[in-house]
Amino acid sequence: MRAVxxxxxxxxxxxxxxxxLRERGISYLHLRALGTPKxxxxxxxxxxxxxxxxxxxxxxxxxxxxxxxxxxxxxxxxTPSALLCFEAAAASCHRAVIAERLAAKxxxxxxxx
Numbered sequence: 001m002r003a004v005x006x007x008x009x010x011x012x013x014x015x016x017x018x019x020x021l022r023e024r025g026i027s028y029l030h031l032r033a034l035g036t037p038k039x040x041x042x043x044x045x046x047x048x049x050x051x052x053x054x055x056x057x058x059x060x061x062x063x064x065x066x067x068x069x070x071x072x073x074x075x076x077x078x079t080p081s082a083l084l085c086f087e088a089a090a091a092s093c094h095r096a097v098i099a100e101r102l103a104a105k106x107x108x109x110x111x112x113x
Contacts, residue, residue, distance in 0.1 A: 012086065029075055033064035036094040049092045056094045060101065073102060
């Protein structure tokens with residue numbers, strides 16, 4: 001769920017992460033449409049969480065993001081699923097917005113590990 005599937009963190013690029021998870025019997029689903037737009041990433045980096053959430057909420061209204069949300073909802077209803085987050089505070093991450101939307105509509109349980 002990243003707009004940019006590469007990472008400066010070793011092992012967290014899309015390909016490396018998917019391979020590491022696959023070795024452990026875990027599927028990885030990358031849905032680019034659920035990534036944060038550049039303006040949202042910039043706001044998040046500067047600690048402007050409310051601005052990032054507003055920008056990201058707009059992203060989630062696009063047809064592509066709506067389809068990706070449905071794919072996420074379907075996957076989560078079929079198998080235990082996790083939204084991965086590298087942020088120190090999960091509430092400051094765009095994945096928290098996804099989790100909130102899924103939980104509100106489908107009554108999925110949110111667990112912060």
